[in-house]
Amino acid sequence: MQELLxxxxxxxxxxTNLGLPVPPGYIITTEACRYFLENNSYPxxxxxxxxxxxxxxxxxxxxxxxxxxxxxxxxxxxxAAVSMPGMMDTILNLGLNDESVEGLATKTQxxxxxxxxYRRFIxxxxxxxxxxxxxxxxxxxxxxxxxxxxxxxxxxxAEDLKELIDMYKQIxxxxxxQAFPSEPMRQLDLAxxxxxxxxxxxxxxxxxxxxxxxxLLGTAVNVQAMVYGNMGETSGTGVAFTxxxxxxxxxxxxxxxxNAQGEDVVAGIRTPNPIAELEQxxxxxxxTLIQIKDQLEKHYADMQDIEFTIQEGRLFILQTRxxxxxxxxxLRIAIELVEEGLINKETAVMxxxxxxxxxxxxxxLDPTAQKNVIARGLPxxxxxxxxxxxxxxxxxxxxxxxxxxVILVRRETSPEDxxxxxxxxxxxxxxxxxxxxxxxxxxxxxKTCIAGCxxxxxxxxxxxxKAHDQIYREGDILTLDGTSGxxxxxxxxxxxxxxxxxLQTILEWADDFREMHVRANADTPHxxxxxxxxxxxxxxxxxTEHMFFDESRIDIMRKVIVSTDEKTRRAYLEELLPxxxxxxxxxxxxxxxxxxxxxxxxxxxxxxxxxxxxxxxELAEGMGMTFQELKTITENLHEVxxxxxxxxxxLGITYPEIYEMQVRAIxxxxxxxxxxxxxxxxxxxxxxxxxxxxxxxxxxxxxxxxSGYGSQINxxxxxxxxxxxxxxxxxxxxxxxxxxxxxxxxNDLTQTTFGISRDDxxxxxxxxxxxxxxxxxxxxxxxxxxxxxLMHIAxxxxxxxxxxxxxxxxxxxGGDPKxxxxxxxxxxxxxxxxxxxxxxxxxxxxxxAIKLK
Numbered sequence: 001m002q003e004l005l006x007x008x009x010x011x012x013x014x015x016t017n018l019g020l021p022v023p024p025g026y027i028i029t030t031e032a033c034r035y036f037l038e039n040n041s042y043p044x045x046x047x048x049x050x051x052x053x054x055x056x057x058x059x060x061x062x063x064x065x066x067x068x069x070x071x072x073x074x075x076x077x078x079x080a081a082v083s084m085p086g087m088m089d090t091i092l093n094l095g096l097n098d099e100s101v102e103g104l105a106t107k108t109q110x111x112x113x114x115x116x117x118y119r120r121f122i123x124x125x126x127x128x129x130x131x132x133x134x135x136x137x138x139x140x141x142x143x144x145x146x147x148x149x150x151x152x153x154x155x156x157x158a159e160d161l162k163e164l165i166d167m168y169k170q171i172x173x174x175x176x177x178q179a180f181p182s183e184p185m186r187q188l189d190l191a192x193x194x195x196x197x198x199x200x201x202x203x204x205x206x207x208x209x210x211x212x213x214x215x216l217l218g219t220a221v222n223v224q225a226m227v228y229g230n231m232g233e234t235s236g237t238g239v240a241f242t243x244x245x246x247x248x249x250x251x252x253x254x255x256x257x258x259n260a261q262g263e264d265v266v267a268g269i270r271t272p273n274p275i276a277e278l279e280q281x282x283x284x285x286x287x288t289l290i291q292i293k294d295q296l297e298k299h300y301a302d303m304q305d306i307e308f309t310i311q312e313g314r315l316f317i318l319q320t321r322x323x324x325x326x327x328x329x330x331l332r333i334a335i336e337l338v339e340e341g342l343i344n345k346e347t348a349v350m351x352x353x354x355x356x357x358x359x360x361x362x363x364x365l366d367p368t369a370q371k372n373v374i375a376r377g378l379p380x381x382x383x384x385x386x387x388x389x390x391x392x393x394x395x396x397x398x399x400x401x402x403x404x405x406v407i408l409v410r411r412e413t414s415p416e417d418x419x420x421x422x423x424x425x426x427x428x429x430x431x432x433x434x435x436x437x438x439x440x441x442x443x444x445x446x447k448t449c450i451a452g453c454x455x456x457x458x459x460x461x462x463x464x465x466k467a468h469d470q471i472y473r474e475g476d477i478l479t480l481d482g483t484s485g486x487x488x489x490x491x492x493x494x495x496x497x498x499x500x501x502x503l504q505t506i507l508e509w510a511d512d513f514r515e516m517h518v519r520a521n522a523d524t525p526h527x528x529x530x531x532x533x534x535x536x537x538x539x540x541x542x543x544t545e546h547m548f549f550d551e552s553r554i555d556i557m558r559k560v561i562v563s564t565d566e567k568t569r570r571a572y573l574e575e576l577l578p579x580x581x582x583x584x585x586x587x588x589x590x591x592x593x594x595x596x597x598x599x600x601x602x603x604x605x606x607x608x609x610x611x612x613x614x615x616x617x618e619l620a621e622g623m624g625m626t627f628q629e630l631k632t633i634t635e636n637l638h639e640v641x642x643x644x645x646x647x648x649x650x651l652g653i654t655y656p657e658i659y660e661m662q663v664r665a666i667x668x669x670x671x672x673x674x675x676x677x678x679x680x681x682x683x684x685x686x687x688x689x690x691x692x693x694x695x696x697x698x699x700x701x702x703x704x705x706x707s708g709y710g711s712q713i714n715x716x717x718x719x720x721x722x723x724x725x726x727x728x729x730x731x732x733x734x735x736x737x738x739x740x741x742x743x744x745x746x747n748d749l750t751q752t753t754f755g756i757s758r759d760d761x762x763x764x765x766x767x768x769x770x771x772x773x774x775x776x777x778x779x780x781x782x783x784x785x786x787x788x789x790l791m792h793i794a795x796x797x798x799x800x801x802x803x804x805x806x807x808x809x810x811x812x813x814g815g816d817p818k819x820x821x822x823x824x825x826x827x828x829x830x831x832x833x834x835x836x837x838x839x840x841x842x843x844x845x846x847x848x849a850i851k852l853k
Contacts, residue, residue: 555622
């Protein structure tokens with residue numbers, strides 16, 4: 001019942017049913033929260049039900065809420081269906097006022113405890129409910145201790161605490177203009193409203209966005225009778241994990257404090273003690289806690305995070321939940337739970353978050369290292385990278401040739417920067433989103449990338465970066481954490497990763513359950529080798545345009561583009577043929593026996609062209625043209641909207657000699673590799689098809705070129721198309737007549753379906769997500785209702801014509817677990833993603849198959 005009661009409430013109810021020592025309480029549901037947020041009022045029956053719940057709690061405890069002689073005090077905590085630590089602080093000791101604190105002191109015969117509880121309550125309530133700065137109260141507390149020569153809060157006497165309480169109430173009056181609320185029901189009403197309101201506060205919204213939490217009603221409110229850990233040295237509070245959350249070792253892991261309450265352990269107010277020491281301090285309590293932690297772990301069949309309070313030697317359990325853990329710990333725990341017979345392998349595979357694997361697949365920063373973080377951007381490509389700041393691709397190449405490591409810093413990258421990106425350790429941009437050029441290319445290369453870092457002002461001319469009034473210059477050292485999006489000054493130690501041990505075990509189990517194949521998007525033999533190391537079963541996308549941006553090729557390609565007659569173009573293409581043949585042969589060798597999907601050229605033409613007068617003059621001189629002649633040609637090739645312009649198959653149809661050269665290179669490379677005993681499985685992909693006639697036209701050209709090699713053909717090949725335009729989805733039955741396979745290019749399919757540019761969407765998409773206009777950035781995960789519906793139509797129509805039609809996905813969403821689950825549902829044969837996301841996709845594909853089953 002987590003969706004209704006919240007995770008905290010559901011587990012409290014479950015532990016109560018198990019007979020564990022849980023303080024009595026009641027839960028206000030997430031439905032009530034949603035109703036209030038939408039209507040600014042409680043549901044009709046709320047007041048009556050709430051009154052009944054309080055009376056039941058009073059009966060359970062034998063105390064009255066608001067009784068000045070023996071008051072019932074409660075804690076108020078939030079609790080969404082998904083754990084959201086830090087969304088809202090806890091309020092303890094609610095119900096105290098100037099009269100009942102005296103009654104509590106008399107009843108417990110412990111005035112110091114009573115006034116300490118009241119002091120804590122005013123501080124928590126003022127911060128969480130009234131919105132006052134906690135620092136104001138902490139400052140007074142520290143001054144009071146300093147004045148008296150105390151080092152610990154526990155040294156404050158009852159009289160000291162009375163003075164603090166008066167000073168706290170003066171802060172509330174000064175800051176709000178009103179006295180601190182003294183009527184207990186008023187306190188409770190305000191606390192409930194604060195919990196409801198916390199659902200839409202900035203930090204809760206950011207937390208849900210960062211962790212991709214969507215579709216929840218709101219937060220529940222847990223009201224529990226208070227138990228007290230600050231009643232002396234036989235009392236205390238603690239937090240413990242049934243296993244080590246850092247490495248997964250089977251050890252009781254946690255901390256506790258004697259004579260402490262609530263958040264003291266996690267707030268860092270005092271230095272806590274290791275949980276093992278509790279055995280010496282309170283052996284009976286420790287023995288009970290060990291018994292309960294074992295019972296909870298077996299019941300939930302997972303590592304638990306437990307909060308507890310000890311009141312005068314009596315143990316109470318305040319919370320249990322599946323504990324947060326590192327990726328490394330998640331793997332170890334899942335495997336050990338199988339070995340202990342608590343779960344099976346299928347359940348173990350489901351317990352590991354695929355996203356978490358990215359922590360293990362790239363070099364990571366040493367978590368114990370000191371960091372000077374100067375900015376945060378979008379974590380576009382995970383990993384960790386350190387190097388000298390450079391501002392151009394040419395500078396990057398030069399510095400690397402001198403033996404330096406560099407971070408390429410750009411406002412945004414373009415295909416012109418590919419050589420610099422290739423040699424750089426990491427890429428940092430101030431604009432662009434998760435599917436900007438920098439992000440997409442970096443992920444494909446396995447490069448660390450932080451994109452859209454708006455905290456930075458990049459001045460490429462002055463060769464400076466400004467961050468919060470600090471200036472950093474070319475040559476200064478930066479470290480990028482592509483997992484968190486942090487930009488750090490200086491070199492931070494790193495930890496290398498590999499697939500072995502627990503990770504290898506879980507992935508092998510996952511492979512037993514998954515039904516879809518996993519391929520990689522790879523453009524070079526090195527990328528392909530990385531992909532194979534991570535378990536890729538082929539290449540789902542080789543982007544041939546990336547092969548032309550090397551310095552030795554770009555000038556030749558530029559001459560092809562600006563040539564004004566076919567004969568000249570063909571002459572330059574002959575110069576490119578050996579390069580292309582070498583590229584493809586390298587891929588076929590690495591992927592021997594596995595399919596390699598090669599997309600024919602698909603860039604807007606102007607992206608190849610020189611973008612400065614100096615470069616235009618240099619090219620013109622090399623071609624025997626005047627500067628103005630070439631300048632006119634390049635201006636004519638410029639397009640208003642390149643994404644929808646002269647690219648893809650349109651380029652191959654109007655300049656067939658380009659595609660002919662590429663098909664020749666593919667064919668000759670496959671013949672050569674096959675002659676040496678390797679099996680080349682070739683899939684030639686025609687991009688940006690909108691009509692069946694386009695594919696028919698290009699396929700005829702492809703088959704004509706291949707057939708020209710006659711009996712030399714000693715390899716398997718297919719011809720298919722990338723589906724990336726809505727019209728292609730809607731006419732997929734016609735297109736399938738000429739296709740052996742479909743591959744969804746969901747980057748462009750998303751852009752053409754939404755009518756947005758991925759490079760410009762960053763200006764408003766984050767606002768849309770923050771204000772619940774859309775749940776997630778459609779560039780990150782497949783938009784099931786729109787893009788997904790088109791994909792489903794294309795699969796259905798295509799297989800009506802060809803039941804055995806192979807269909808895959810190669811867009812960026814091919815490595816996104818939610819998108820992979822959707823691909824499983826609509827019957828795709830494979831997903832393809834960047835090499836470093838292959839293990840993520842293997843695990844996600846297994847989980848998708850298990851869920852669907």
